[in-house]
Amino acid sequence: MKDDTAMQDMPSDGDVSIRVSGVGKCYHIYARPQDRLLQFLLRGRRQFYREFWALKDIDLTIRRGESVALIGRNGAGKSTLLQVISGVLQPTGGSMDVRGRIAPLLELGSSFNPEFSGMENIGLSASVLGLSEEQIAERREAIIAFADIGDFIHQPVRTYSSGMQARLAFAVAAHVDAEILIVDEILSVGDIAFTQKCTRFIREFRERGTLLFVSHDIGAITALCDRAVWLSGGTVVADGVPREVAHHYKAWMAGPQQHMTAQDFLETLKTAEAEATEVEAEAEAEAAVEAEVVVTQGGPDGETALVQTLDAQVQTVFRRDVLSSGEGGAKILQAWIEDARGTPVSMVNGGDLVTLCIEAEAQQTLDSLIVGFGVKDRLGQTMFAWDTTKTDLVIPPVNVGDRFRAGFRFHFPYLLGGTYTTNLAIANGTSDMYIQHHWMYDALEFHVQWSTVAQGLFGIPMDGVSLAINP
Numbered sequence: 001m002k003d004d005t006a007m008q009d010m011p012s013d014g015d016v017s018i019r020v021s022g023v024g025k026c027y028h029i030y031a032r033p034q035d036r037l038l039q040f041l042l043r044g045r046r047q048f049y050r051e052f053w054a055l056k057d058i059d060l061t062i063r064r065g066e067s068v069a070l071i072g073r074n075g076a077g078k079s080t081l082l083q084v085i086s087g088v089l090q091p092t093g094g095s096m097d098v099r100g101r102i103a104p105l106l107e108l109g110s111s112f113n114p115e116f117s118g119m120e121n122i123g124l125s126a127s128v129l130g131l132s133e134e135q136i137a138e139r140r141e142a143i144i145a146f147a148d149i150g151d152f153i154h155q156p157v158r159t160y161s162s163g164m165q166a167r168l169a170f171a172v173a174a175h176v177d178a179e180i181l182i183v184d185e186i187l188s189v190g191d192i193a194f195t196q197k198c199t200r201f202i203r204e205f206r207e208r209g210t211l212l213f214v215s216h217d218i219g220a221i222t223a224l225c226d227r228a229v230w231l232s233g234g235t236v237v238a239d240g241v242p243r244e245v246a247h248h249y250k251a252w253m254a255g256p257q258q259h260m261t262a263q264d265f266l267e268t269l270k271t272a273e274a275e276a277t278e279v280e281a282e283a284e285a286e287a288a289v290e291a292e293v294v295v296t297q298g299g300p301d302g303e304t305a306l307v308q309t310l311d312a313q314v315q316t317v318f319r320r321d322v323l324s325s326g327e328g329g330a331k332i333l334q335a336w337i338e339d340a341r342g343t344p345v346s347m348v349n350g351g352d353l354v355t356l357c358i359e360a361e362a363q364q365t366l367d368s369l370i371v372g373f374g375v376k377d378r379l380g381q382t383m384f385a386w387d388t389t390k391t392d393l394v395i396p397p398v399n400v401g402d403r404f405r406a407g408f409r410f411h412f413p414y415l416l417g418g419t420y421t422t423n424l425a426i427a428n429g430t431s432d433m434y435i436q437h438h439w440m441y442d443a444l445e446f447h448v449q450w451s452t453v454a455q456g457l458f459g460i461p462m463d464g465v466s467l468a469i470n471p
Helices: 004-008 034-041 078-086 118-128 133-147 150-154 162-173 192-206 218-224 242-254 262-296 301-317
Strands: 016-030 049-063 067-071 093-098 102-105 180-184 210-214 227-232 235-240 330-338 353-362 369-376 382-387 403-411 418-429 434-448
Touching: 016 034, 016 078, 016 210, 049 078, 049 210, 049 235, 067 078, 067 218, 067 242, 078 093, 078 102, 078 180, 078 210, 102 162, 118 133, 118 150, 118 162, 133 162, 162 192, 180 192, 192 210, 192 218, 210 218, 218 242, 227 242, 227 262, 235 242, 235 262, 242 262, 242 434, 301 434, 330 418, 330 434, 353 369, 353 418, 369 403, 369 434, 382 418
Parallel strands: 067 210, 067 227, 102 180, 180 210
Antiparallel strands: 016 049, 016 093, 227 235, 330 353, 353 403, 369 382, 369 418, 418 434
16 A cells, blocks of 8 residues: 555556555444433433444555456445545545545435436436436436346336346446446345346446445456455455355354454464465475386386376366364365376366366265255356266265275366366255365366357257258
């Protein structure tokens, strides 16, 4: 963060879009309704309220063109911060510098008069966002078409569903030439067609403007944003790459450590990850020596070459130093993909018969073992996932120190060519209730060759195509 002098010296054409410095927001909480009157009558002599700080000394700099997500549990201060940045709320303390027209999509209908029709609210909301009467007239039809709510556009907004209000609000925001777009959970209330339309607009907007995005959908955050800020208790806990920040946030939410503050948990988790990385590095070095000894003492040259090739191929796709979480009752040691002949590969094609192998060791007795995986694309979107609870496989109890290997054999789907990663998981319990013991994020990386079959995310193999002219 830069100091106040740097902020004052920032040129008008600088690349900083939003700068928040030491911002706090305090609310007065009254135990009884009459305490408000007593506070008014006796102010300065006695305090009849307690203070609740929704935001505490927030420092945040967002550069022009950045897409930044705010994550955190309900009550963390996300919406309050967005309202302060958009000018809906005045901060109790601190300062802000916002450069550019803001289009805030905050609480549904916050800029609408419920008694006005949708048509009338288009003019009201657009004027609040800075459009002139002439500009509103020019864009009214485009806004109506984007909202796509039919004849309801002439009905009072109080008769709208939450999805219809979201459609109208987003339609207005999409046509005001905003330089900063603020989206607060609005995508969660619409149908799939609306969500897809809004997502397409957001992707296009990212090319020319600054995006502030609040959502509990981690997949949407990793797909749409290049930075994530984790808020808890009105303070910034972490600020960084969405995948890493989201991992730490989910680990805190999922684990029994919720009695710890987010800051303490994150510090503990980072220390544990650093120590684990050192241990993994030492283990890999020892394993490499042992492997060399085994290879050296191996049988015929053909077998030695095969072992060397196997090890080289596996090591290129599996990474032990990735982010991970869990209770530690099991540890994933290795993972790889085999082709139909049982040879490890790092490149697959749609339709190939493959086996995804996961090798692990039990650190405690697991009486209801679950092994699973999920394949993700480069944007972090899950393409498909599977685990042993979805099969008829009967798994006997696994004892402390036992090593086990799970193999998932399937025809690989027709995916768009590119690089994919795989989450790996070991748990104990049932599909409805389980304890996660080792979850590794993006541990297995592989490539899918480009295929003309795949257009979009998935391709569908055709058994045949027919064409009849004048049948």
